Every structure is written in C-alpha cells, then in structure tokens.
Amino acid sequence: IWKNNRGLNFRKLNSEWICQSSLFSCLFVHICTCVFLVILISLCIRLAAVGFLTVSSTVTMSAPFFLGKVIDTIYSTGTDIETMTASLTSLCIMLTGVFLCGGAANAARVYLMEVSGQQIIRNLRGSIFMSILRQEVAFFDKNRTGELINRLSADSAIVGRSITDNLSDGLRAVAQAVAGVSMMFYVSPSLASFVLLIVPPMAALAVIYGRYLRSISKRTQDALAQATQLAEERISNLRTVRAFGKELSEVNAYKQKADFVLSLAKKEAKMRAGFFGVTGLSGNLMILSVLYKGGLLMANHHMTVGELSSFLMYTFWVGISIAGLSSFYSELMKGFGAGARLWELLERKPEFPLDEGHVLPPEQLKGQLEFCNVSFAYPTRKEAHIFQNLNLLVPAGTIMAVVGPSGSGKSSLVSLLLRLYDPDSGLITIDGHDIRDLNPYWLRAHIGTVSQEPVLFSCSIRDNIAYGATDPDAVTTEDIYRAAKVANAFDFVQRFPKGFDTVVGEKGVLLSGRTLWWKSRFYSQISNPKILLLDEATSALDSENESLVQEALERLMEGRTVVIIAHRLSTIKNADTVAVLDQRQIAECGNPTELLSNREGQFRKLMEKQSHEKGKGAEFILEPYPQKE
Numbered sequence: 001i002w003k004n005n006r007g008l009n010f011r012k013l014n015s016e017w018i019c020q021s022s023l024f025s026c027l028f029v030h031i032c033t034c035v036f037l038v039i040l041i042s043l044c045i046r047l048a049a050v051g052f053l054t055v056s057s058t059v060t061m062s063a064p065f066f067l068g069k070v071i072d073t074i075y076s077t078g079t080d081i082e083t084m085t086a087s088l089t090s091l092c093i094m095l096t097g098v099f100l101c102g103g104a105a106n107a108a109r110v111y112l113m114e115v116s117g118q119q120i121i122r123n124l125r126g127s128i129f130m131s132i133l134r135q136e137v138a139f140f141d142k143n144r145t146g147e148l149i150n151r152l153s154a155d156s157a158i159v160g161r162s163i164t165d166n167l168s169d170g171l172r173a174v175a176q177a178v179a180g181v182s183m184m185f186y187v188s189p190s191l192a193s194f195v196l197l198i199v200p201p202m203a204a205l206a207v208i209y210g211r212y213l214r215s216i217s218k219r220t221q222d223a224l225a226q227a228t229q230l231a232e233e234r235i236s237n238l239r240t241v242r243a244f245g246k247e248l249s250e251v252n253a254y255k256q257k258a259d260f261v262l263s264l265a266k267k268e269a270k271m272r273a274g275f276f277g278v279t280g281l282s283g284n285l286m287i288l289s290v291l292y293k294g295g296l297l298m299a300n301h302h303m304t305v306g307e308l309s310s311f312l313m314y315t316f317w318v319g320i321s322i323a324g325l326s327s328f329y330s331e332l333m334k335g336f337g338a339g340a341r342l343w344e345l346l347e348r349k350p351e352f353p354l355d356e357g358h359v360l361p362p363e364q365l366k367g368q369l370e371f372c373n374v375s376f377a378y379p380t381r382k383e384a385h386i387f388q389n390l391n392l393l394v395p396a397g398t399i400m401a402v403v404g405p406s407g408s409g410k411s412s413l414v415s416l417l418l419r420l421y422d423p424d425s426g427l428i429t430i431d432g433h434d435i436r437d438l439n440p441y442w443l444r445a446h447i448g449t450v451s452q453e454p455v456l457f458s459c460s461i462r463d464n465i466a467y468g469a470t471d472p473d474a475v476t477t478e479d480i481y482r483a484a485k486v487a488n489a490f491d492f493v494q495r496f497p498k499g500f501d502t503v504v505g506e507k508g509v510l511l512s513g514r515t516l517w518w519k520s521r522f523y524s525q526i527s528n529p530k531i532l533l534l535d536e537a538t539s540a541l542d543s544e545n546e547s548l549v550q551e552a553l554e555r556l557m558e559g560r561t562v563v564i565i566a567h568r569l570s571t572i573k574n575a576d577t578v579a580v581l582d583q584r585q586i587a588e589c590g591n592p593t594e595l596l597s598n599r600e601g602q603f604r605k606l607m608e609k610q611s612h613e614k615g616k617g618a619e620f621i622l623e624p625y626p627q628k629e
C-alpha cells in the first residue's frame with residue numbers, strides 16, 4: 001500500500017482495515033514465535049543429548065584411571081589396615097558419586113536420542129510421502145505401489161535408525177576410542193604405540209567390509225521391495241486370486257522372492273560374521289600383547305601395577321569402542337545402501353509441478369474444450385501411439401459422447417483433459433487457454449469426473465462424499481444430503497443402520513459392490529464442476545440402478561459441458577454430438593441421428609454391433625433412438 005498509493009490519506013482508512021491488519025501482524029508474529037520456539041526446542045534437545053554424551057563418556061573413560069589409583073593406593077598403603085580403609089572409603093565414595101552422574105547422563109542421552117531419532121524418522125516419512133504424492137501419474141505407471149510402500153516404511157526406518165540411535169552410539173564409541181587411546185598414551189606411550197600397531201590393518205579391513213555391506217544392503221532393500229510389491233498386488237486383488245484358485249502358486253511366488261532376500265541376508269551374515277570374528281580376535285590379541293609387554297615394563301620398574309591395570313582397562317574400553325564403531329559403521333553403510341533409492345525419491349522433481357508457475361484464467365469459466373492436432377503415446381509405451389493429430393471441439397454447455405472400439409483411447413482423452421499426462425504435440429484448451437498454463441488444482445476443481453473404477457477410501461460415507469470438495473472441512477451435513485439427493489442415493493444410504501456415518505471397508509467392499517462405488521463417487525461431485533467427464537459411467541449398473549443414475553445424470557448435466565465416454569445407447573441418448581474414435585483420430589463427429597442414418601458410417605456399425613450382441617436387429621437402433629428436443 002505504501003509503495004502503490006503514495007497519495008493515500010491515512011485518515012480515510014477505516015477501522016475495520018486497521019483491525020484486520022493488526023490482527024494479521026499479530027498472527028504473523030505468533031506464527032514466527034512458534035516456529036522459532038520449535039526450532040529452539042529441537043536444537044536444545046540435540047545440544048542436551050550431546051552434552052549428556054560428553055558427560056557420560058568422560059565419566060566412563062575416567063573410571064580406569066581412578067580405578068588404577070585405587071589399586072596403587074592398596075599397594076602403597078602397605079599393611080596399615082586403618083589408613084587403607086580410610087583412603088579406600090573416601091576414594092570409593094567419591095567414585096560412586098561420579099559413576100552415578102555418569103549413569104544418569106547416559107540414561108538421559110539414550111532417551112533424548114531415541115526421541116529425536118523417532119522425530120527424524122517421522123519427518124523423513126512425511127517428506128517421502130509428500131514427494132511420492134507430488135509425482136506425475138506416469139511415475140506410478142513405472143513404479144509400483146508395493147515398492148513405494150516398502151520405501152516409505154522399511155527403507156525409511158533403516159535410514160532413520162542408522163542416522164539416529166546408531167549415530168548416537170557411534171559418536172559415543174568415537175569419543176570413547178579417542179579418549180581411551182589418549183589415556184593409553186598418557187599412561188604409557190611406549191606400550192600404547194606397540195599395541196596400536198593393530199589399528200591400520202583393521203581400518204583397511206573395515207573399509208572393504210563397508211563397501212560390500214553398502215552394496216548388499218541396496219540389493220536387499222530392492223529385493224524386499226519386489227516381495228512387498230507382489231504381496232500388495234495379490235492381497236489387494238484377493239478376489240481374483242481366489243476365483244482362479246491361485247493361492248498356493250502365489251504363496252510359492254512370494255516364497256521365491258523371500259528366498260532371494262534370505263540368500264542376500266545370508267551373504268551379509270557371512271561377511272558380518274567374518275568381520276566381527278576378526279575384530280574380536282584382534283581385541284583379544286591386543287589384551288594379550290598388553291599383558292606381555294606391560295609385564296615386562298613392570299618387571300623393569302617402568303610401570304606400576306596400578307598403571308598396568310589402568311592401561312588394561314583402557315585397552316578393554318578401546319576394544320569395546322572399536323567393536324561399537326564397527327557395528328556403527330555397518331549400520332551406517334546399510335543406511336546408505338537403503339537410503340540410495342530414498343534420496344532419489346526425495347530429490348525427484350515431478351515432470352508437472354502441482355501448482356508452481358501456473359495462472360488462474362481471468363474470466364468466468366464457460367467450459368469450451370478443444371483438442372488441436374494432439375498426438376500422444378503413454379510414457380511407458382512410447383512406440384504405441386494412442387492419438388495422432390487428433391482434433392475435437394466440444395462447445396461450452398453441450399454434451400459430447402465419445403464412442404469407439406475398445407482400446408481406441410476414449411479413457412486416454414479423459415486423462416489428457418485432467419492433465420494426468422501431457423500430449424507429445426498439439427494443444428488442449430479450455431476456453432482457449434492451454435491447459436498446461438492453467439493451475440492444475442484449479443483445473444481439476446472445475447472438472448468433475450466419474451471414472452470406470454471409482455474408489456472409496458476406508459472412512460465414513462460422509463467423509464467420502466466430502467472428499468470431492470475443495471475444502472472438506474467446510475462441507476455441511478446439508479451439502480452432503482443435497483449431493484446424495486441429486487445423485488438419487490439419499491434413501492439408499494439412509495437405509496444403512498448408521499446412515500452417512502457408515503464406515504466403508506477397503507475399496508468400498510463392505511457396501512453392495514460396484515453400484516455403490518459409482519454412486520458414492522458421484523456424490524463427490526459436491527464441488528459443482530462446470531465440466532463433467534463421465535467415463536463408462538453406468539457400465540457396471542443393473543437396470544434399476546441404471547435408470548436412477550441416468551435420471552440423476554440428466555439433472556446434473558444441465559448447464560455444463562459434458563463428455564460422456566460410453567458404449568451404450570442409453571447412456572449417450574442425451575448427447576448433442578457424437579464423436580467416433582478410431583485409428584488414433586476422430587473418424588466421425590456429428591449429430592447422433594444423422595450419423596446413425598449413414599449406413600456405412602462407423603457409428604452406425606458400432607451401434608449395430610452392439611444391438612446384435614443384445615440379440616436385436618439393426619432396426620432397433622433407428623426406431624427407438626430418442627430424439628433430443
């Protein structure tokens with residue numbers, strides 16, 4: 001306002017504007033404060049965890065030094081029982097206090113790391129889920145559901161664990177190894193240099209092992225994703241599996257996939273066993289060499305018994321830390337292996353961004369649809385062209401029926417209009433605007449679809465209906481009842497004991513099959529779209545339901561641009577125009593009665609074929625074909 005209205009008289013600003021702007025600034029400040037606090041708290045949690053880690057590691061690593069002092073006290077005080085008791089008591093009381101602090105710090109560290117680890121996994125899963133849902137439809141043609149679910153659940157858990165709990169344990173092992181080695185040098189530099197000769201060969205072994213583990217972990221997660229993919233597909237299509245009696249062969253197929261996972265796990269186990277065997281052996285060799293060389297140093301009075309004991313304990317601790325480090329390294333490499341695909345998924349930019357850089361058309365939508373020289377092939381089957389230079393115009397407010405043989409591309413037209421795919425060349429426009437320039441959310445909100453395979457989510461019928469609205473929370477019960485009445489389904493749903501609160505099962509199977517799927521999907525046209533795409537809308541209905549739905553459809557089609565994709569005469573009887581799809585183009589387009597009167601025409605032949613299939617003669621088509629008034 002300051003920039004654009006320099007001549008603005010501030011006295012003229014009304015109090016409502018001032019109230020609103022101060023409300024917005026308050027809200028803005030509140031949001032900023034909340035975000036800042038959340039960041040501060042999570043930072044504090046991590047800092048506190050690191051603090052507790054430092055305290056617990058310092059206490060742990062100082063223990064051998066003080067225990068060595070206790071031993072030396074025992075030796076130096078000789079046989080004077082009273083002095084020894086006094087010295088030992090004070091030393092032990094002091095050390096018990098220190099150890100208590102160390103124990104408490106360790107418990108706090110484990111708790112904090114566990115909590116922040118779970119937070120990281122939650123955030124990771126949220127980001128992956130968002131990244132999956134943002135991808136274009138063609139991505140889901142190439143990547144199967146089961147595989148993606150495996151990435152979301154199993155892979156993210158492995159990656160999360162490897163960078164949280166594991167990282168905390170790894171940091172602790174590093175801190176303790178560094179402190180232990182330093183103390184070993186402090187207690188006896190010559191003994192330390194001798195013992196640590198074993199480290200370089202162990203490090204080389206660890207690098208080789210890490211590389212192997214990383215690649216095998218990637219292969220294992222891929223194999224697991226394939227097994228999950230098979231299971232997901234078969235479980236979600238259980239009725240087909242049961243109908244063909246394929247349970248046993250499917251179990252065998254799954255077992256084969258699981259066997260492959262097992263064989264990879266066995267390879268990993270062999271490698272792990274070898275590595276941990278070698279690290280265990282080297283730990284014992286270190287202890288042995290300490291005793292050997294340390295014994296000699298003691299004999300030459302270069303070391304006291306307390307120093308040797310401290311050194312021995314440090315060697316134990318360093319050994320344990322190295323074992324911890326190798327398991328940290330293994331888990332980290334496993335995490336990297338499992339994470340490779342996750343990063344790909346997180347990094348992947350969808351081919352059509354959901355909302356960036358798009359505009360809303362300035363004027364009110366009328367609903368004219370046009371395909372201009374459209375050529376298209378599915379990204380997974382680039383060689384099979386679905387359309388080549390296809391042209392089609394659907395004037396605003398008219399009803400166009402698209403017919404054609406199976407596989408001619410009728411449903412593909414709908415997919416292109418919804419911008420689930422982009423054409424390879426040519427233009428698709430709505431009111432003259434290229435749909436690629438329009439905001440996809442806006443586009444889909446103004447196009448209502450009733451698809452061949454409508455799906456219900458496993459929640460109440462009420463929630464399923466509200467799902468179609470732009471803001472489901474704003475949908476009132478009256479809106480839901482109205483949508484159901486328009487769809488001729490109000491009485492039908494009210495007959496359920498819980499009415500609109502009836503929870504439907506997976507894919508709506510708790511209700512009476514496909515009839516309800518279709519109807520319920522239809523309720524979701526609650527957003528009152530200007531353009532309706534009906535894909536095989538009534539193909540799954542019995543005659544009673546078909547007439548109910550037909551009646552509802554007729555009511556709904558009023559004043560909208562409608563594209564009906566159907567084979568049936570009954571479903572296209574209201575059409576103003578019929579377009580026949582064949583050979584990747586529109587073969588015929590015109591008034592249905594005129595098209596039917598052409599005996600050599602494609603539409604006539606299609607309809608004749610259908611009426612013969614129904615056991616009726618060709619006359620059937622011409623005689624009762626309803627004339628639109």
Ligand SMILES: Nc1ncnc2c1ncn2[C@@H]1O[C@H](COP(=O)(O)OP(=O)(O)OP(=O)(O)O)[C@@H](O)[C@H]1O
Pocket residue numbers: 141378380381386404405406407408409410411412413
């Ligand atoms: N996602 C996809 N990926 C690759 N090919 C596809 C995809 N969807 C459909 N097809 C293929 O595109 C062609 C046209 O399919 P489409 O479903 O549009 O035809 P249709 O005329 O609606 O068929 P029907 O009447 O049998 O439903 C078919 O050969 C089909 O196998």
